[in-house]
Amino acid sequence: MEIPKDLLFTPEHEWIRVEGNNATIGVTHFAQDQLGDVVFVELPEVGRQVKQFEALGVVESVKTVSDIYAPASGKVTAVNAELESKPELVNSDSYGAGWMVKIELESPAETEGLLGPDKYQEQINQESA
């Protein structure tokens, strides 16, 4: 699957879409493929302050459980309530309807340290080898 060019990535397979001071966060297509069928997503409270790389939530799949780490610091402004009843959206549309959290960025400069699409592609090529 093509990696979207407008996103940044963490080495832990989260993606972040930065739009001004706001950002949307989810897990990558590669991550959902590794997890297998997602059955439950635990998301933070709206209003919570998170630090970059702090655990933001939890994804439970049939076979394993994994933390979701915040790609950047900020305040949670929204969570994807649809995942409550349709956690499988993380599998079927990881970069779209499977989004997880929106935050208001504390320090947009932080995202400069994240992986661009090409760097992230290199990483997953290595992990799949």
Place this chain on the structure above:
Amino acid sequence: MSDSNSLKTTPFASIHRELGAKMVPFAGWSMPIQYAGVIEEHLCVRRKLGLFDVSHMGEIDVAGKGASSFLQKLITNDLGKMTDGSILYTLMCRRDGGVVDDLLVHRFNENHYFLCVNASNADKDFQWAFQNAEDFDVEVRNTSEETAQLALQGGSAEALLQKLTDAPLADMKYYNFIEASVCDTPCVVSRTGYTGEDGFEIYFNPDRAEPVYRALLDKGREFDLQPIGLGARDTLRMEMGYALYGNEITQDSSPLERGLGWVIKLDADDFIGREALREQKEKGLENKFAGLKLLERGVPRSHYRILDGEEPIGELTSGTFSPSLNGGIGLGFLRADKAQPGSRVSVEIRNQKVPAEVVKPPFVPSGVKR
């Protein structure tokens, strides 16, 4: 685990690739963990029909005049009740009662049997059987390499398989086997499985792997047959409360505390480990084995603690999301006084206490043909 180059492959490897399986290392083998996805595959077996490659399982052939007396010494269950063509689920234990493996014993006749053992233990099991066979007139052979094994599981298993064999399958009872020709291939066909559905396990020469598999896929289309990976094999067996070596069964735990007392016949002829197991039983068991059904959202997993209030009273040996129940289920051992069905406990999941009810497995009704 070794790197992927040194993994063993089953004779169905190229078919798995063709079917888009995700392959993973398992017990030294490269095995399909899933094709379409664990939940879809699981429900396909429960509602329709699934085909599993289980060629990683080990086979041991036991032949000779001393075969029956040798096996009775080796296994914990009562070999004496077996008849020709019957199958027995059992354990074999060390002298100290630790479990070497759980296995199926198939009896051709009193002088000839074959054992089906776990992939992860196959070499160890063969060594164990071989070294204990010294005093018996018996030949023990590891036939794993010359055996392919498929499991066909689901309500329409008989209807499909009957299209490929003249043998009268309707007459076959659960835990019985026959020698029959399937797709012009000599096979051992047993009415067994690890899913809780009706179905068959089929053993045959790996040279015939492709034609047999393709015939099942082809004729299976009208039954909505799907290939099923090890992921769903695990969730299916958990819903039935079936033990898995390495989870429920280990060499360092008492099988009596893991729900396996029913295959340990302390009054049958002497077997290796009997004295140790009898002592354990006479001393009394602190824990009992049970199923747990989560009453709120969450996915329990092996080694999670079972709590009564704040107090740890047991541990899960397996846990998963149950696709049939759409909720969390687990198997584990807990203090005997809290182990009766209906009892309320909780499971500690990532520092949260999730309420759970003790149940007696299976979690869903079994469809096996009694």
